Amino acid sequence: MSAYDKVLAARAKGRPTASDYINNIFSDFTEMHGDRRFGDDPAVIAGIAILEQTPVTVIGLEKGHDTKEKISRNFGSAHPEGYRKALRQMKLAEKFARPVICFVDTSGAYCGVDAESRGQGQAIAENLYEMMTLKTPIISIFIGEGGSGGALALAVADQVWILENAVYSVISPEGCASILWKDAKRVKEASECLKMTAGDLKSLGAIERIIPENENFAAVYKSISKLLVKTLHDFNTYSEKKLEEMLKKRYRKFRKIGEI
């Protein structure tokens, strides 16, 4: 598959969305709405659930399934209140020592008048800032599109995983082609150049693990569930010392990207 084929696969109709992963991997999912400041953003699903026997906090960027749901979820493009809702749940996760698991699938944070006037940049910045030192394990899984700052705002994590056919990029290939070459038709070339596929991201050190896909997504959910259980067990953050080590490692991991 070419890089552009992967872009198309990541966006394909019928590809499972965050809520499918949440429903298939966890039990007792209980959704929590609202950022307590402005409103409730349907592009972000957040709540608490059980993974095997462990209580966890789950957050997902949700694109929706049918046209009606897609519109109501703004096609997975969050407003500032969505990122603030996510952060509120992360703070509660820290308080109750629950690991945070994020599912990322968005073409990007929403670019609109309301989003700007409510501080889209400030909301994303605050998530990056707070997530770096959040005292509980964070695992982020890219399941479809990982569009720029709007994706990163849920991906300052101890472990970042990506599905085989998901993508993660600083800009969409369409945006890159039209800004750089003033030619939106060069999107295939831009997809290659941006190094946005799972394999490229792994070799650049941007992600830790690639999750193989299978036409039968039930197998994918099962493998993610197993990996989550094992990884959270390995974190073993019950002592303050282990927690400090984990946070140092989290900082080092991002610190070394582009380090001289």
Next chain:
Amino acid sequence: MIADKKSFTEHDAKLTAVNIISFPEYDEKIEKARKESRECEAVITGVCKIGGYPCAVFVMEPRFIMGSMGSIVGEKITRVFEYATKKHLPVIGYTVSGGARMQEGIISLLQMAKVSGAVKNHSDAGNLYLTVLTNPTTGGVTASFAMLGDIIIAEPNALIGFAGPRVIEQTIRQKLPANFQRAEYLLKTGFIDDIVGRREQKAYLARVLKIHSGGRS
């Protein structure tokens, strides 16, 4: 203009952009930017005194690929925060940027997280961080360290936003209201502390540094 005479010492002056993901035509672009701006990258970092008060500074350079943030910009700003944390110095940062530099792909996006982490450590150690947003400050820089100052001031009429106005107009297919995303608008909506013109900045910064000089930093 802002620093006291002869007080500025530059850090990492020689660090220059590298074509980290072998992006086509990027090497030529770097070369051209170096010639035009006479700088090695889109940010200058170092230490200086303002009104006699020592601080660490970073100043972004719009003539270098629109002040865009690649790995070296992220690296230099991270280093200046780490230095300031160690020396208990306040950081004053002047931002101007078109956002993350797409020719460095995911590496430039991740600089947002890297710098934000360094800002957090500096803040957790009780140090002051003040940003001065200049025209234009957009994209990944707005969505990371520009908006993380304890104190955020902007220059009059500076454009400040996450998405650029053209992108928004294309998305919503409407003309934007006048004044939208300008410093005055951000002051009204509560996202910045004040608007300070260039001539008043030195006195303003010196006063803020003075008020914070008795604390932990």
